Amino acid sequence: MSSSTMVVSMWVPPLRHPRLLLPLLVLLLAEVAPVHGGYGKPSLLRVGFYKHSCPDAEAIVREVVGQAVGDDQTVTAPLLRLHFHDCFVRGCDASVLLNSTQTNTAEKNAKPNHTLDAFDVIDAIKEKLENKCPRTVSCADILAIAARDAVSLATKVVTKGEWRKDGNLYEVETGRRDGLVSSTKEAAAHLPDSFDGIQKLISRFASKGLGLKDLAVLSGAHALGNSHCPSLEKRLRNFTAQYDTDPTLDAAYGATLRQQCGKPEDNETELAMVPGSSTTFDATYYSLVAEKKGLFHSDEALLSNGATRMLVYGYIRSEKRFFGDFGVSMVNMGRVAVLTGRQGEIRTRCAVVN
Template sequence: MALIKLLPRCLFQVAFSISFLLGPTLGGGLKVRFYDKSCPQAEAIVRDTVNSYFSQDPTVSAPLLRLHFHDCFVRGCDGSVLLNSTRTNKAEKDAKPNQTLDGFYVIDAAKAALEKACPATVSCADILALAARDAVSLATGFRKKMNLTKENLYQVETGRRDGFLSKATEAEAHLPSSDDNIAILKANFASKGLDSRDLAILSGAHAIGTSHCFSFEKRLHHHYNGRGGADPTVHPRYAVELLEKCRPGNSTVVEMVPGSSTTFDTKYYELVARRRGLFHSDAALMEDEVTRGYVYSSLKLPASSFFVDFGESMIKMGKAGVLTGKSGEIRKNCALVNH
């Protein structure tokens, strides 16, 4: 059972602490401000790097958040999604579900700055977790509204080390699919120590970003699941709108939340409730009592409540399969193992 200490759900309170009683592969050895002595400027360096790219291109937030997700769901949060393929091994980043990943250049820039300031100290896995947090904080507009320059929506527990292995086959086997039903989604999340509520909350990451048509267009056609007819969970009018945008053979991208692809808020849940979620996996949230309940509750509560929930679930996800202590290594280059 998790022991959770919450602060009031208010935008004026930007930090909260959580302590989960989980197994050794779920967060043992992680703590807030892990680098206070070894590299006190570590979080500031990552934050400034993300802010620099975000100020030029706000769309960078979604890819950074997605990188952390895709890392944690394969082998745990060990930076394996960043490793390059070799002559003898096809890595995760080259797996089909990962071929649209982006934002690697931001992680590389942060790593280069950290290696200059504190050589061989901060892991790539921690950079991913910190960059995802900073990206979300910027996408909420929170820091701009509050005139903050050093605070974020939640604290990140650090102390992860980097793994040695990265296999495309594992990414293809373990990453959640946009076509998954609720049973598959719940089982996949449970394997990472996440429950149905976490599933509903973390699906809220779809509030920002875009998707290529090929990721969802098959649910719009009359051969969906071989039963005849389009996916019944998508609103017919929305299906028509998407078909008009996704002409056969093009590489069109569509906003996850139309008109709001760079703003992290609760509009995603409004769309899901109206059968206008882009993916079948979005619509699947309405098939379970817990996930459906969270969707509806998000329509009534302020966005600040969702921000707190999201931070809690991100911290929980960030504990999955971590390497700490003397396990793994601290990579000098996030795309390459040290030896």
């Protein structure tokens, strides 16, 4: 999801009787939700892939992520975002981690990825895993596990032991292998943009085998992290010939953001995706969207489609439902165009091919 720290609008008034449309919503989601995840192909991944080859793999990832979060709670958003940005370009193959070379400009250097962070955490995990189980655990799987651990550690009901006994929001399927190609042009073309409208978002997600429910649920990742002024400047000034400010943005909130972003090119000022709660993973994001206070145009776009709008209001009513659906959609996304078996390789260093 493209933003300055995390991814992924036309205002539609809240429905007075949303429950009346639930049967229609079920039909809509049944038509668009992928059966097997990415590209509609059955997943060759499985929970516990490293049970015998590297039994401590997930524990090692959790240990390093836990230490990083202990040092800096804001690291959860970048770790989650790395997995998103990886899966939306060439599938979940760790191509986002590769460095550019003299003959190739990699995904890292694409404009939407200039603000990616937490590469050092992934490198630290990889180093420990290589020492424990050489050439066994892929960088792509590290990204998937680290994202799960980061969001789990940011979810209060999980850390309090009220969700799962193992302290995880959901289980991660593993067995991915690492890709050999990384292209800045592909990243620029495929990553969702903060200014995308609903049809563009639907198209981008559909191209990965992800449906409307996945779109609405995964947008909830914006519960974590911060962004910067360039990611919403178009919403604040000279939006169109008719509107100076994006009409899907609450006027008072827009005025506040314009004050904070006095200079459109300001990359220093941090804007919380969820003011006052940017390090806690919960459903507060959806309440902001309903109030026209989503930071991005793409956030408010969720209200301009019947199915995604119903999900927004559904998650406001039931945070537990959101948590459960988020895990399902993360698994769906984690299956997108994966390399398995003898495809790709297991990198010994995540930033370079072997």
